[in-house]
Amino acid sequence: MFRTALRNVLAHKARLLMTVLAVMLGVAFVSGTLVFTNTISDAYRKSSAKGFDHVDVAVTPGSGRRSDSPDEDPELTEKLRASAEKAPGAAFATGVVEGFTAIADKHGKLLGGGFRSQGGNYWGSKDPRYPLRDGHPPRGADEVAIDAGTAGRAGYHVGDRIRMSVDGPVRKPVVAGIFTTDDGNVAAGGSLALFDTATAQKLFHKEGRYDEIDVEAAPGTSQTELLDALGRALPEGTVDTTTGRQLADDQARSIASSMDSMRTSLLAFAGIALFVGVFIIANTFTMLVAQRTKELALLRAVGASRRQVTRSVLLEALVVGAVAAVTGLLAGIGIGAGMRSLVASLDTATVPSGPLVVSPGTVATALAVGIVVTVLAAWLPGRRAAKIPPVAAMSSVHARPTTRSLVLRNTIGALFSAAGTLLVLAGTRMAGDSGKPVVGLGAAVLVIGVFVLTPLLSRPLIAAAAPLLRVFGVAGRLARQNSVRNPRRTAATASALMIGLTLITGLTVIAGSAQQAIDRMAVSALQADYVVSMANYNGLSPDVARTIAATGGVTASSPMSDAPARVGSSRHFLTGVDGHDIGRLTDLPVSDGSFRVSGPDVVVDDQTAHDQGWRAGDSLKVTYEDGKAGRLTVAGVYHGNDMIRGILVDDATLRPHQSDPTDTQVLVKTAHGPQGSVKDALERALGNNPAILVQDKQDISAGISKTFTLMLNMLYGLLAMAVVVAVLGVVNTLAMSVFERSQEIGMLRAIGLDRSAVKRMVRLESVVISLFGGVLGVGLGVFFGWAAGKLIGSRIDTYELVVPWARMAVFLVMAAVVGVLAAMWPARRAARLNMLNAIHAE
Known part of the structure; x- marks a missing residue:
């Protein structure tokens, strides 16, 4: 055997x-x-990831703070670093400064992808974190060191001048050195620029301060011993000390947690x-x-x-x-x-x-x-x-299957389909995230139910195509009869294509609807012609807003900046705006009071007002980030969204309390609306900086569209194999069907059906089976897209179901093309059968 x-x-x-x-x-x-x-x-x-090879103990800002200040981060000063370095068992202590730094290539294009464009400080002449490959350490504001990967991609060498930006204005320092690093951000395609410590502190608005102090232990001193020594040497309650081993473990858990969703x-x-x-x-x-x-x-x-x-x-x-x-x-x-x-x-x-x-x-x-x-x-x-x-x-x-087995199968399929549908509908009525698992379970049960019911569904759906098949004469009628002759085989073949198209259709409906919802949310609340921001959406220098206001053709502009504060008994972020122009730059419906931002008068989004129990006319006690107290008056309550929400305060009221003010974005309105020449003028005024985005509403929509297009392309790529496999399934089915019907095909040839008609019969049979799977897939996909939309709509007010009918038609055409391609070899094989040999085949 x-x-x-x-x-x-x-x-x-x-x-x-x-x-x-x-x-x-x-x-x-x-x-x-x-x-x-x-x-x-x-x-x-x-x-x-971040390496901790040269970190035995890290000193970070602790929880000690003034009780009346909303700022929870005490300062890590040079004095504190010196104290850490003098602690028993410490070899040396490095002050770490970090921030966003965008580097442009020789064509002016941003390197490192925006979010992965980082900057920091080079510590001393031999920083163990960043071994120099070429050149010397950066000295002064006119020098910078860059990582070897960035230098290689952009073609930079020591002595070249490069264009870069930290918070808006363009800088053109000289490349003093090129270093190597095991920094995870750089390994993943990002860029890293290093300045000397004083320059980094100034550029990142952290004069005299550090983000972290890394202490390396002297030989023979363990991390735990150094941790205890630093605990005794540093002021109690103002800083936190953590071993490098613990930091690595915490980082691993943090990365794992942040990636849970993906x-x-x-x-x-x-x-x-x-x-x-x-x-x-x-x-x-x-x-x-x-x-x-x-x-x-x-x-x-x-x-x-x-x-x-x-x-x-x-x-x-x-x-x-x-x-x-x-x-x-x-x-x-x-x-x-x-x-x-x-x-x-x-x-x-x-x-x-x-x-x-x-x-x-x-x-x-x-x-x-x-x-x-x-x-x-x-x-x-x-x-x-x-x-x-x-x-x-x-x-x-x-x-042939017995009647009893078919009845049992149909009964089971009907029960599964009904249960799946009820679960999906029940999940869409649940609040929050509780409906997701119910909808997911219902979708899986429904797919199984439809799969079990597919033989029953094949007869009426394929019968609906009979009028079209009659156009093809005898070949069309034979194709229809062959398609329903063995319902189980037809169903099994069509199901593979059904699953692929269900997923593709559902994703297309969800992505298209979500894109339109976010697009509508992004632009509906804006009357501004342009929105100016950093490429990574970090803070902009206030100089950018002043430059824009002074640019010809600008009729109104408003920076938007966030500052921590304690309002009443809770921590909030105040959003500073130009109180005079903000009303002309936004369109935020007011549900209570009036939209007035001036002096102590502020407006609050409806969700925050509801949570805090605030109404128009209420007086609020506020403690700013510098510790000073004041009072604000709620002039109005507006309907917020994910783009604009929170407490809007006049810049003239907020700026005096900010030590290092930065803007998240700048809203701009021009005399002639969004035109190419106006946008070019704004970009020229800002130094054609690759780190700054000047976007009109169409650019914002295009950015959202690109994000969803990228997501869909990735998902389509993952699902493309399902369609390829489905094609092979159809080929297998037709090939076996041709083999089993050899006698029948030989007899048809003997009584006058020519080879072209045989080919047409097999091709039409394949197209019918493929379209059957396509119709089921598109129908299920739209239903699942609607169900997922109900869950999304509970979070996004602007969400509405959008069914891209043109794409649905394309999917059905693709199903038909799959049928044609899958039938090429079986049809050729059927047409080439010798009729006498086929008739005599056992």
Whole structure:
């Protein structure tokens, strides 16, 4: 039986190839998704990582503060650093200053992706954190050192002048040195610029202060001993001290926590990949064994036992699964690498770079899917075939399902579909995040129910296409009859395409609706023609707002800055605005009082007013960040959104209490509206700075659109394999159908059906099956998109369901194209059958 199984595998090369391809693509789908998701996850983890090789104890601002001040961060001064360095067991102490620093390449384009553009200070002549490769340490405001990766990408060398920005104004220092670093942000594609300590403190508005003090222990002193010594040497209650080991552990937990949401999303798609891959493999092998029922019965007739027949099938599955698993894993690694390169090449990509990650878990999962699933998929049909009496099996390749089994299947499918629908509807009525798991469970149950019901649904839906098929004459009528002849096979074939299109359609509906909602929210509250901000949305220098106000053609402008304060008994952020112009730059509906921002008069968003119990006319006690007290009056309550909310205060009232004022953005209105020449004038006035964004409403919408487009492209890439696998499923089904109907096709040829009509019949059958799966997929996708939208709408007021009908039509056309492509080889094979040989075929 062992030799028979191996010979049987090799004897049917076409069947072997199709089966291996089905399993290989299923494995490739799973492993490619896992490689891609692990690579992205690892890149984000490394981008957040920070090395602690030269940190035995870190000193950070503690919780000690004045009781009347909202500022919770005490200052880390040079005096404190010197005290730390003199502590027993300390070798030396490094003061760390960090902040945003944008570097432009030689063409003026921003390097490092905005959010990953960082700056800091170079400590001393030999900073152990950043070994110099070329040049010398930066000295003075006109020198800077950059990391080797950034220098290589931009083509900078020691002595070159570069364009850069910290908080708005353009600076052009000389590259004094190029250093190497193991900083995770740089390893993930970011940029790092270093200044001498005094320059860094001035640029980052931290004169005489540090963000952190890193202390390295002297030889023979442990981290715990140094920690105890610093606890005694430093003022009690003003700083926190943490060992480098503890910092590394805390960082690992923080990164893991911050990536929970992304990891969940990526694992969800890996799970989808696993489900589709398992489904396709099981479906293919079930059809394969069913096709060989007569052959297996012949083995029984010549003396093979049931167990031998079953083991023979399992051995074939093991061989096929092993070969396909290895090739599928290799193909999946290539798919993951290709998707990573594609994302990296997109201008809209904000994904950090990093090496391709092929984890042991990915390898194990790929082999398990390829081998274990294939063997399990073959076991049940092989066992079922072995139980059929040899005479009965040899008399008919097809054993039609009994009425009882169909009724049972339809009943189970109806119950699952009803339960899934009820769960989805119930989840959409729940508040907050509590509805997500209910909707997710309902969606899974509903998909299973529809899959079970697909044979029942195939007859009426395919019958609806009868008028169109009549146009193609006899070939069209035969195609319709062949499509419904074996409902289970038709359903199993269409289901793979249904799953892929369900996911693609649902994601398209959700992304399109969310994009429009955020777009509407972003621009509906704005009357400004332009919004000016940093590329990473960090603080802008107040000089930027003054430069804009003095630019010709600007009729109104207002900076927006946030400052911590204690209002009443709670901590809040006050948003400073130009009280005179803010009303002309925004359109915020007022529900109570009037929109007046001047002197002590402020306006508050409705959510904050509701939470605090404030109304128009209320007087509020405020303690500013400098510790000084005052009173504010609520002039009005406005309807806020995620773009503009909080307590809006006149800049003239807030600025005197800010030690280092910075603006989050500047709203601008011009005499002639948003025109290209006006935008060019603003950009020229700001020094054509690549770190500053000057955006009109269309630019904001385009930015939102790019984000969603990038997300959709990544998800479409993950799901593209599902469609490819579905194509193969259709090919397998048609090829087997042609094989089983050889006599019938030969008879049709004998009574006058020519080769072109045979080809047309097989192609139409394939198109009908594909469109059937497409209709089910689009319908389910729209329903799931609506359900997810109900959950999103509870958080975003501007959310409305948007069904892109044009794209839905494209998806159905794609389904039809899938049918045409899948039918090419089976149709050619059917047309080339020798009619006499086919008629005499057993």
